[in-house]
Amino acid sequence: MTPSSANDESRRSLLSRRGFVAGAGAVGGVVAGAGAAAAMAGHRDTSNDAVDSGDTIDLDRSVAFYTGLHQAGIETPPQRYCVYMTFDLTSPTTRDLQVLLARWSAAIAQMMAGKPIGTVQPTSGEGVGSDTGEALDIGPSSLTVTLGLGPGIFGPDLGLGHRAPRLLRDLPRLPSDNLDRATTGGDLSLQACADDPQVAYHAVRDLARMGRGVVDTRWTVMGFGRASAGLGQSTPRNLLGFKDGTRNLREPSEFDQYVWLHDDVDWMDGGTYQVARKIRMNIEIWDADRVSDQEHVFGRSKVVGAPLSGTREFDTPDFHARSHGQDDISPVSHIALAAHENNGGIRILRRSYNYTDGINPFGQLDAGLLFIAYLNDPRHFVALQTRLGGSDLLNEYISHIGSAVFAVPPAPKVGGYLGEALFA
């Protein structure tokens, strides 16, 4: 089951948290021997038992906006913080939406380059600043802002229905839904991610400010501790204490196959779909559970993150393996239900973040996961979540309280703006 995880616990707990995990991985390697080494073949060093290579965070890095291809913030290796916000369109004119998207695009390009939007301090000294200023002294911090267009944009008001992305519609009711209207839906979404939360917050704040009169804010989540890994990153942990996203998409070829649109409506070429879910976790109840049961629920070991059929994090789960007359990995564990092997090959990109809403009215810690997925067919999420919501052992501990779906247009070239081709 998990030969690497038990024996040396007391010794390992004297080491540092990080040395501790590296040590555990080494022990796993020794115990598993040649078999594990063979299973690891073909994996990159960066995913080699997941000691985070990011001991330092460089706030001077920046990401390009005008790629003319895919929007940033999707394939971009997840930054450490995220401010996600959705908006309702309050103006019924296409022109207002068009101008907003053009203005937002220019502002996003500035901010991603680490520049303020126009002036903080107007030349006359008597005007209102176009940038609120609180990110002035901080580097670009790898900021990305990713825009989504919700189903409402293609409703009867704006006359854009004939150009709607083919698969964009509100998600059906799903088995796990416990949705709060206050954290559901939206006509537009902004996902601002950065390695400094003040940079991410500043971006959404100033874009919301620019949108006044055309859009109203709807719901927002501030995420921290990225709970998904990208190319070259080790796997982070969610607030259940488990590594999250070990089997996530990382390779460009996987993005081509599962994320980017090739044959939807023409103006969405190179775009994708975004599904956002606010998932509350009952962490105080979870914390009272035995670790062996937590591992049974996930199908992975807690410290190393190995599938219960293996010994190392990146071992391929064997859903048929049995020990002592029982399945190593329960068929209703989270990884079994979510695995592409058990879902006709369906894979989606997860780009999630942890969040906390403080303390709930019962005095318990209120926290969870801002789940964000990108995929070229939203029905794949519906299929996965229908299975998970129906029988996932994790359902006892989580609750889907927010939900929204958006079409994510491709990135503009210099001189263009997000969604421009929609109005052509």
Added chain:
Amino acid sequence: MTPSSANDESRRSLLSRRGFVAGAGAVGGVVAGAGAAAAMAGHRDTSNDAVDSGDTIDLDRSVAFYTGLHQAGIETPPQRYCVYMTFDLTSPTTRDLQVLLARWSAAIAQMMAGKPIGTVQPTSGEGVGSDTGEALDIGPSSLTVTLGLGPGIFGPDLGLGHRAPRLLRDLPRLPSDNLDRATTGGDLSLQACADDPQVAYHAVRDLARMGRGVVDTRWTVMGFGRASAGLGQSTPRNLLGFKDGTRNLREPSEFDQYVWLHDDVDWMDGGTYQVARKIRMNIEIWDADRVSDQEHVFGRSKVVGAPLSGTREFDTPDFHARSHGQDDISPVSHIALAAHENNGGIRILRRSYNYTDGINPFGQLDAGLLFIAYLNDPRHFVALQTRLGGSDLLNEYISHIGSAVFAVPPAPKVGGYLGEALFA
């Protein structure tokens, strides 16, 4: 007034946010010439017009817990994130409090060293983990956890009243108070600060978990973008876009004079007092204000942060300077009312953080400042806030919605625990 701030705005806005500020500082230096250079004499390079030296964040740094002197997290240069939480004591026995403080101390020492609390994965595999695990792969991240004891600890229940810190009592009602009971008070406080928010959240979560049965959670704020500077740090910005804490305490001699206790009750020697205020900022209203008025409200320029009587951030404000028949710095501006020159020499350490609570019921961005002060006489805060709350121009834009006061005992030596001398 602010000769450096206006002329080159359009050119500067083409530069990076950081280059932009550095450029503005250089211009200020040229304009002010030898006078400004003289005013700067005696300041360290690090405070030299405040280009943040922290472009990279090192998550491998750690801070010592068992100093036997002052608790960490006070003089420690502010880390980037803070989770602040207060608790109500639910057990009426001194013994329970004593055991909790001993257990918390041991756990805090482990976590500050970057180690889990005991085991994440019990040796037997069948037990409950003593650490919830989500900080396993992250370095110490300069974590500090600072404990405070509220007035309730010295009430009639526990029989500790005769040992109460001399100046510990609930704050009186202040002119600016708009307090919400849900974010006010507490018998114990934990301030967990770190350069990674997951590390700070993990610390408070696991300490809250250890406290179940003895304490209930009361209120919490998660702060980001430190809004105060310590020794060697440049001055960060609050969510009003202004530098905050330019005149903060930074030198050890200042801490001796204004923060550490020397002649309170004996068991508090080397301790201090903590005042926490949750201050909501009406940022959407603020953002609609002219920058010249914002500067008038603060008494400083927005981009450079110079007092309106000077040209560079660390110029000493001249509250008597006048131009064109008017005060350069309004006597009811924030810096005039808060200045030690105008308050009988009173100074306090501010160690604040920005926060956001998302969107309020009116669709506006809900954000503000978690103001935390350390000082060796809480009456000094009362005096300052009475003046500020009565006439500060800033009051139009802010609202004090949370408040608490705590005695902060000194740090234990190895083998001891926080507050141990209280029970001797």
